[in-house]
Amino acid sequence: MKIFIDSADVKEIRELASWGIIDGVTTNPSLVAKTGREITECVTEICQIVDGPISVEVISTDAVGMVKEAEEWAKVNPKNITIKIPMCIEGLKAVKILTENEIKTNVTLIFSPNQALLAAKAGATFISPFVGRLDDISHFGMEIVNDVVQIYNNYGFATEIIVASVRNPLHVVEAARMGAHISTVPFGVLKQMVGHPLTDAGIKKFFDDYQKIPKK
DSSP: OOOEEEEHHHHHHHHHHHOOOOOOOOOHHHHHHTTOOHHHHHHHEEEEESOOOOEEOOSSSSSHHHHHHHHHHHOHHHHHHHHEEESHHHHHHHHHHHHHHHOOEEEEEEEEEHHHHHHHHTOOOOEEBHHHHHHTTSSSHHHHHHHHHHHHHHHTTOEEEEESOSHHHHHHHHHHHTSEEEEEHHHHHHHHOOOOOHHHHHHHHHHHHHSSSOOO
16 A cells, blocks of 8 residues: 655655655645645645655636646646545546546545545546545544445546545554555654554663673
8 A cells, every 4th residue: 555645744744755655745725834835835845855646736616727727736747746626526527627638636525435436437546535534523434445445446447545534543554454545644643653662662672681781
């Protein structure tokens, strides 16, 4: 499974890139706003750090506007820029046009298998089911991932599933168990995934025991 970082914080992205585990980045206007930076400058720097899909979101509500924004973003980095398109009728129209123009898309705000099916039919490169937000309203968010993996496997869709709105390491484990292609994970959750108290105890014991070895 590929791992993306869900962040626009360049310091976080650089740190995780140094771990050798990051395959891509997802951003949105809310994440960029937290940085206090101009959005094009921020995204351009991210593209210099990570050589993989970098998702940036359109804000237009009509297909013509979405396509126009997408074409401008694609000029920033044609290889890596992926356009986040909201799941709606106008969004599907935009995905069809952008796919025909070989611009990668990530259909976002997916909350049902039906939405995921339609996005794949329209030609989306990626789709992003938001599992944490479903959990927030007392739905089992990972259930949609399980359903969409089965549907895509049934019909051989090339669209990749990005498990988004990840809130804890268990979301990532379940995504991997279910066969999702990608999880996009916040910096804090990725740090949680690294740690384990038995690992910490083992490192300390080995260090302490090494100190007892006679030295020449």
